[in-house]
Amino acid sequence: MLLFLIRMKFKGKDIISIKDFTKNEISYILDYAEEMIPYAKGDKYKDILKGKVLSSLFFEPSTRTRLSFESSMNRLGGRVIGFSDPSGTSQKKGESLADTIRMADSYSDAIVIRHPHEGAARLAAEFADIPVINAGDGAGRHPTQCLLDLFTIRKEKKRIENKKIILLGDLKYGRTVHSIAYALAIYKAELTFVSPISLKMPNEVINECKDLGVEPVSTSNLEKAIKDADVLYVTRIQKERFPDAEEYNRVVGSYKVNNELLKNAKDELIIMHPLPRVTEIDPEVDKTHHALYFKQAFNGVPVRMALLSLVIGGSI
Amino acid sequence: MKKELKIPRIKDGTVIDHITAGNAVKVLHILGIPRSTSSIVSVAINVKSKLGKKDIVKVENRELDPQEVDKIALIAPKATINIIRDYEVAKKHKVELPNEIVGIVSCSNPTCVSNANEPVTSRFKVIKKDPPRIKCYYCEREPEDISDRII
Numbered sequence: 001m002l003l004f005l006i007r008m009k010f011k012g013k014d015i016i017s018i019k020d021f022t023k024n025e026i027s028y029i030l031d032y033a034e035e036m037i038p039y040a041k042g043d044k045y046k047d048i049l050k051g052k053v054l055s056s057l058f059f060e061p062s063t064r065t066r067l068s069f070e071s072s073m074n075r076l077g078g079r080v081i082g083f084s085d086p087s088g089t090s091q092k093k094g095e096s097l098a099d100t101i102r103m104a105d106s107y108s109d110a111i112v113i114r115h116p117h118e119g120a121a122r123l124a125a126e127f128a129d130i131p132v133i134n135a136g137d138g139a140g141r142h143p144t145q146c147l148l149d150l151f152t153i154r155k156e157k158k159r160i161e162n163k164k165i166i167l168l169g170d171l172k173y174g175r176t177v178h179s180i181a182y183a184l185a186i187y188k189a190e191l192t193f194v195s196p197i198s199l200k201m202p203n204e205v206i207n208e209c210k211d212l213g214v215e216p217v218s219t220s221n222l223e224k225a226i227k228d229a230d231v232l233y234v235t236r237i238q239k240e241r242f243p244d245a246e247e248y249n250r251v252v253g254s255y256k257v258n259n260e261l262l263k264n265a266k267d268e269l270i271i272m273h274p275l276p277r278v279t280e281i282d283p284e285v286d287k288t289h290h291a292l293y294f295k296q297a298f299n300g301v302p303v304r305m306a307l308l309s310l311v312i313g314g315s316i
Numbered sequence: 317m318k319k320e321l322k323i324p325r326i327k328d329g330t331v332i333d334h335i336t337a338g339n340a341v342k343v344l345h346i347l348g349i350p351r352s353t354s355s356i357v358s359v360a361i362n363v364k365s366k367l368g369k370k371d372i373v374k375v376e377n378r379e380l381d382p383q384e385v386d387k388i389a390l391i392a393p394k395a396t397i398n399i400i401r402d403y404e405v406a407k408k409h410k411v412e413l414p415n416e417i418v419g420i421v422s423c424s425n426p427t428c429v430s431n432a433n434e435p436v437t438s439r440f441k442v443i444k445k446d447p448p449r450i451k452c453y454y455c456e457r458e459p460e461d462i463s464d465r466i467i
Contacts, residue, residue: 017456098435119429119454123436138427140455204458 047077048314056082340371
C-alpha cells in the first residue's frame, strides 16, 4: 500500500532537485530502476510510453545525459522532439526561457531540460503543466545524475549506509558533487571531501550534511584518504564554470588517479566518474577492476527509464 | 525622575522600535526614505534599553503596510511596529518573517535564472527567522548579506 502511494505521488511530478525527495521515494526510484535493467539493455521490450512525446531541451552540451534520456524514451516506445544546440531556436532571437517552455508544454508530455542558469528547471516547472525533469542547471543541481550514482553504489556495494565514500576534485563548481553529497548523507554514508584548497566543498553543502547527521572530513591528501575507501567518486575540473582562466590554470591537473595511487587502495574499491573525464583518471585505470565509470554511465538508462515511466505514467 | 525621550513623540505615524543597533539607516533605505516620503523622520541610534542598545525610527504621518514590515524583519528581526494615532498607540505588533519572501531581495548569484531576463519575481524560502537566513527558491543559494540584496 505504501509503495502504491509513493508511486502515485510521482505521476506528473517535476524532478528538479534531489532535495525534493524523501529517502523512501529515492529508494523506490532505485528499486524500480533495477526492474528496468533488462528493458534498458534491450533484452525485453514493453511500449508503455507509446504515443507519448518527450521534449528534450538542451541549452548546453551533453553526451550521456541527453542520449540516455532519448534512449530511455525510445526503449519505452515513446518519441523525442527537441534540440541539443539552442542556436537553431528562437532563443537566438531573444525569446525567454519561459516562452520556450510554454511551447514545449503544448507539444509534449514531459520536458527534460539542461540550461546554463541555475534554477532554470525550477522556472521551467512554473511555466509548464507537464512534468519537468532537470538534466543539469548551470553549476546547480543534476538530480538524475545523482540518482544514477546512488543506483550504481547501491548495486555494487549492496548498500550505501556506512560506506566510506570519497568525493574528489572540483567540489566548488561541480554540480554533481553537491547533489550526491546531500543524497549520500541521507543514506548516512561516511563522507570524505578531497580537493585543492581553492576548490573546497562550499560550507553550505557541508552544513547540509551535518544537518542530516553526517560529519564529512575535508582534506587535500588523497593518498591517505584512499586507504580505507569503498568508493572513489572523481569529478572533472570544469573549465566552463571558472570565472577566469587564470584560476582554472592554477588548479587543473592538481590530482590524478593512476595505478600507482591505487596500490594503496582496498581491493574492492570502486572508482566512479560522471564523465566526461579529461586528465583526472589515467586511461591505464580503465583496465582495472576498480573502474566502474562506464557501467555507471549505462546505469543512466534504467534510472531515467524509471523516472520517465513514473512521471508520465505506465508501468512495466 | 521622568524619563527623558531622546526623540519627541509623534501625533500620527509609525514608530519602529527595537531595531538591531546600527541598522536604523538600513531600515530607512528599505522604506525608501527620504525618497518615498516628505514626512518628518526622526532617527535614534544606539539608544540604551533594558536589552542593551537599540535603534528607533519615527515616521510621521505614515502607517507601514505589511510588505514593508516583512522587509524590515529581514534586517531587524526583533523590531516592533507601533502605529500611532493622535499620540496613542493604535496598533502594536512584532515583525515576523513570513515563510517566503517574494520580490524584496534579489539573488546574489549572478547566474541564477531569477537574475536573467525572465518574467519571474525573486523568491526566497525563509530557512531561519532569527537571525534571518533565506535561500533562493530557484538556485538554492543563500545570500551572505541580506541587507545588501534588498531590491
